[in-house]
Amino acid sequence: MTEPSGLRHGPVVPQLESLLRELLREKRWKAGERLPSEVRLAEELGVGRSSVREAIRLLARDGLVDVRHGSGTFVTDLSPVTEEEPDVRRLLRRARLLEAYEVRRALEVEAARLAAQRIRPEDVERLRARLRDRQERSCGEPSAFVDADLEFHRAIVELSGNDVLVGLFTLVRPVLREALIEMVAHETALPDVSCAHADVLEALARGDAEAAIAATVDNLESTMAFIRAEAADR
Structure with a gap:
């Protein structure tokens, strides 16, 4: 060895x-x-x-x-262990991740709007705990951080009270998880969206639907722009 x-x-x-x-x-x-x-x-x-x-x-x-x-x-067969083929697979995964983010943007924006109308004080405290967990794991293992991040977003979708939105998020979550773990583990220039996450939480706490939508868009669009730029550079 x-x-x-x-x-x-x-x-x-x-x-x-x-x-x-x-x-x-x-x-x-x-x-x-x-x-x-x-x-x-x-x-x-x-x-x-x-x-x-x-x-x-x-x-x-x-x-x-x-x-x-x-x-x-x-x-397995070692022939795929080349410099070129992993790059092709990486591009395909980025394309799939961008498509998943497009779906995620549509459902999380509506979820944020509904959650702002239906959130209760005890829900806010649970969201704060999930956000703290996300922040505490930001410098740790990528898989743990991604899981904490997706748990925060899932909690918001659940607060929408819409079972269809929850079902859609559940379907897209495995694709997001796998691709995000890889991205967090390998990319050094990822946008810092911590403030956007905090803005989403504070908007929900105020019951401000428009602000919650704006913060959700800001969060997701920052990462989508990064994915698009990375794909264009290759």
């Missing part, structure tokens, strides 16, 4: 994913061979097991390994 000397201070998962990709390029494990267990990889690389699991998930998403529950993780 290659020594983990290449791991530097900073987000662990992206570095760990890159290291494992490099080991696959070097044919450290052959096609069809089982990788060491998460526990063993974590011990040998000096990282947490959850970081190993997240890096493996990213490799599995790109078809480089096959995670067989109860059996282990196996190397």
Whole structure:
């Protein structure tokens, strides 16, 4: 096993994913061979097991390994391990993420309008707790941060009192989660939308539907503009 000397201070998962990709390029494990267990990889690389699991998930998403529950993780055909093909897949994922955001914008704007009309004082306190959780996780593991972020937004959609909107958010959430985790883990220039989240909460607390809509649009459009710009640069 290659020594983990290449791991530097900073987000662990992206570095760990890159290291494992490099080991696959070097044919450290052959096609069809089982990788060491998460526990063993974590011990040998000096990282947490959850970081190993997240890096493996990213490799599995790109078809480089096959995670067989109860059996282990196996190397698939190594031919996809090139510099070009992951870029193509990344572009496709960005296109899918942008489409998901377009749907998300439509439903969350209406959810914010309805939630502002129906929110109660006890709902505001629950939202504040979810927003604090999101902020506290902003510098932690990408998956934990994304989950906290989506929980905040789901709570607002639920406050709309519209089961159809809740159902739509539930459908689009898995697509958003996967793509957002990758984006948070790898992008260094993501827009900071913390203020927009706080603005949404304060508008809802005041029962100001127009302000809640404006803050929701500001939050989502900032990220959508980033996704569009990144796609245009490639």
